[in-house]
Amino acid sequence: MPATPRSRRLGLVSAVLAPLLGVAACGGSGDNASTSSGTQGATSSASADSRPASAVVTDYLSYVGGKTGKADSSLSPVGLGWVNVEGAPGGSPEATLGAKAAVKYVNEQLGGIGGHPLELSVCTVVSAEEEGQKCGQQMLGDKNVSGIGIGNLYLGDASFNSVVAGKKPVLVGVATGPSIATAKNTYSTFGDLPHIFGTWGTYSRDVLHAKTAAVIHTNTPGDKIASSAAVMGLKAAGLTVKSVGFDAQATDLIGPVTAAGAVSADVIVPISIGSGCVGIAKALKQLGVNKPVVSTPLCMSPDVAQGLGGDLPTWTYGIAQTLPTDSTAADSKAFLTESAKAGLSPKTASQVFAPLGWSTVLTYAKVFNAIGADKITPATVTEQLKKFTGPVIMGASEVECGKYQDAPAVCNDQSRFYQYQGKGQFKPLTDWIRPPQ
Structure with missing residues (x-):
């Protein structure tokens, strides 16, 4: 089945996008349905940006x-x-x-x-x-x-x-x-x-010391591509991974979240947008799951905050550029x-x-x-x-085009990870990191 414009966009861009500043305006005192799915243990001594x-x-x-x-x-x-x-x-x-x-x-x-x-x-x-x-x-x-x-x-x-x-x-x-x-x-x-998503594996292995991962994704053609890239990166880091998709129209996601092994996994990776992010966050709370969640930034949108009572999930988010809201x-x-x-x-x-x-x-x-x-x-x-070897505005310090023979146009494979602390506040958790070696 061919991907629709919407479904292809959702899957293919999910690893790399900067979040909305509008999130801060959405922060409020409402019940955050995802607080119990935080990132306990998700800290790193390399949180400072070491770019020259x-x-x-x-x-x-x-x-x-x-x-x-x-x-x-x-x-x-x-x-x-x-x-x-x-x-x-x-x-x-x-x-x-x-x-x-x-x-x-x-x-x-x-x-x-x-x-x-x-x-x-x-x-x-x-x-x-x-x-x-x-x-x-x-x-x-x-x-x-x-x-x-x-x-x-x-x-x-x-x-x-x-x-x-x-x-x-x-x-x-x-x-x-x-x-x-x-x-x-x-x-x-x-x-x-694919290359940026490899850093999800590095982060899960080296920062969280995770052994198992649950990938939960919207069951659209585009998000299947994205989830496959995430699974590949996590497996390359040595993690055992279970990936489960769900229908884009589904609202009760307890079933797929459970089937992916989120209750027992060391790290949870949601790949969705909007109502899908809301559904995953609510399911994790209902199941009492209190494990690190490492999300793509498409879950960092005002509609997600609105669906969760006024603020975003207090998850970890990885991006391939400096976060615009990083003070x-x-x-x-x-x-x-x-x-x-x-x-x-x-x-x-x-x-x-x-x-x-x-x-x-x-x-x-x-x-x-x-x-x-x-x-x-x-x-x-x-x-x-x-x-051209850089620097790149709001990018990693090193640019190396042609590094990958299978993807000669790719000049970067690095990301940073941030912890969302609520009410528009983000904390850097890592320096720039690369896919698993």
């Missing part, structure tokens, strides 16, 4: 090699392509909003690209795989576009890649579409689902402050793909400035991206 100062990007002017002031509107624009899924339920318009804000910021604060305005050429995939072909043709046909950025292209990626086929370089924050990791001349600075992180503070100058609201700035869109555009600005506005071509951009 040079890898923590807070000075965007220096990062992109720009000049203070506005771009010269009389000069010819430097084109940048942008492709994203949006316009229908399951889309991610925040990715494009983050990218547009970054373009505005470059043009108003960083002097453009050598004085030339940066111009975004946007193509959207709405609801069909073949729409990716249209976007690929648009990007190749636009002679002013020498590089293409991708937001959340979980749908249409195969047809897009078949058209572009490496003719122009593609930069993406998170490779959500299953064909992106193997696409030609493509670079994913935050990684893809200890200088790069998160810089992103929220500077993106606001470009008109990005706090709510949008912390939604899913907005920080990744921001990061992707500013990385391109860095590359374009290094080349020089009059020398930008697909070939020169490709040359620069091949040499």
Whole structure:
């Protein structure tokens, strides 16, 4: 059965997304149905971020090699392509909003690209795989576009890649579409689902010292892919894993939670969104389960907080970028402050793909400035991206594209884990960690 746009999105992006700042506004004194499913023992002496100062990007002017002031509107624009899924339920318009804000910021604060305005050429995939072909043709046909950025292209990626086929370089924050990791001349600075999910195994083994894991997932095609990646990562770390799916419409999840062995497992890994997260949290409470829960950040949304009486589950959450609400992180503070100058609201700035869109555009600005506005071509951009080793805005300190032969576009495989303490407060539990060795 083919995946629907909604189901593919839910599964494929679940490991890598930043949570919503709106969560803090949802925090209240209501009964938190998941308090009994906390993370006892989930502490780490490596909670501090050990990235060197040079890898923590807070000075965007220096990062992109720009000049203070506005771009010269009389000069010819430097084109940048942008492709994203949006316009229908399951889309991610925040990715494009983050990218547009970054373009505005470059043009108003960083002097453009050598004085030339940066111009975004946007193509959207709405609801069909073949729409990716249209976007690929648009990007190749636009002679002013020498590089293409991708937001959340979980749908249409195969047809897009078949058209572009490496003719122009593609930069993406998170490779959500299953064909992106193997696409030609493509670079994913935050990684893809299978490699990022491996860190769930490392965390469970090295921090929790877990031996067994229960994976509970929505029984949709996309979430089956996500759960398979989680199971693979956990098994690679030496854990015994039982994975059980449930129907997306189900509300009483005591059955699947029990069947997955959550009562006796050392760690519980939910892979769902919205009502599924609520159902898992309520089932764990009803069963009296008080084991560490290590979730994907899609359970960190206001609808989950609302379903649980006013606040999120006090679980552990892993992400492949610095948490925007991490008050200890200088790069998160810089992103929220500077993106606001470009008109990005706090709510949008912390939604899913907005920080990744921001990061992707500013990385391109860095590359374009290094080349020089009059020398930008697909070939020169490709040359620069091949040499790019970071740092990445709000990302891990090391970027190594081509590390994995089976996924040459993947440039990162690291994540951090945070403990949600209630009322919008998060505590870092780990430094950046890699998949099991």
